[in-house]
Amino acid sequence: MNSSINNYSNNILTNITLTLEKDENLIILGSNGAGKSTLAKLLCGITPSTDVTINNQKLHTLSAKERSKQINYIPPKLEIFDAYITVKAYLELSRLYATISVDEAIKTLDLKALTNHSCKTLSSGEQQRVLLVSSLLHGANITIYDEPTANLDPNRTIQVYKLLKSDSIKSRIIITHDLTLAYRLGYRIIYMKEGAIHFDGTNKAFFETENLKQFFGSSLKKIDNHFVVNL
Template structure:
């Protein structure tokens, strides 16, 4: 549904993105992640036909975003980071206005308004003035206008920005439900949200795609050791040395207040041995738990490496495929 090949964009002499390849299939929820100024916004502006690429091609639902931009835009529902809502309009007035801009007929507008108001949880606020709504409800109105014309593709830029935890959960569940009928590409800085919402993530840095896979596969690629956290009531002076001497233990990192992080060989499960070892020495085992590598850990490691090193790692992964 979304395909970019060799997408490149220059602003004067500055190269914002370079040779970006993106393929998003029908019904997928894909997260588009990257630090500030990495090229996310430029890529999304090209996909939504706000700006043309300097080189390369991009298609949405089979329509080229440059040569067939009208059809490609019809195929997209777009929610910008800051929704442009008319705050003095009522919700229904705003949606009718958007339907008119889309060239929708009266019957289609009525049917689709009922659907999006229900889907986005706005039915009971349909007659409310937008300016009186909370940020969470205004975000729902923005999502409702993106869904109004039943586009096959949704591009969402920071859909949960500024929302409280309960609102974030509601929007997350809504986005997941939309994947049954829509292809969703979302940009977010909230990495735990991407991990819980997206089936696949694409990470861009310095204008280039540096990683692309499921969150689980990316953590498996980056992880160099299994990590176990233990908390001890009465650690002795030689805890670090004695734990390091255990079989399969690679490193021990004191974290303070009796907490130690123990790195073990990939695939090794030595929790039982560590528990027996600690208890046998009377250190008082208060807690033992595995530490999972998160998407946030992967993102931080990939985007803080030198560009050349990242490119080399990416090339090795592609060569292994």
């Protein structure tokens, strides 16, 4: 049971080949505009293609229901058209395959105070928390998180880190710019640049000093297992 994409190219991505074993987790790193989100949208089917295999089945041949069971994508922002859909209503709509109840899920990231707010009025950090909780309720086999910690304060980042690590998510692909998060999560890493995969290997191999230098040059400093931008 594995998932893969084989030698895929489009106007942004070039020669993308990637295989994930069952229950394997992955971190996607890369500069802005490297094609990370493009790859994510391809993997979850939002960008149609015939080259993605999920759990040994071609993604485009699956029914919409079956596809939603296999893979879910959590965007960096909560885009919502209707102003009358509250946080609670949104989460209820998101509950598909998970056993956790909406009320339990709301507690995981303290969303109780927001439940009756319209999704349109949320700050970007609140949006991200709602989106994360929605992924727990969806309960897909693979969940792709697109920059899940980008707008969070430090306390929330710790909460989200714990959640991302937890067993309530089966298998995850996490796109991030936060190297400390990537390091702590410890999952396999791919590094993307200009639409191509420039590194694919273990977490340990990626964070070797020599390897880091190759990708980030002098713009990054490692201080006590934390990665700091060298301003």
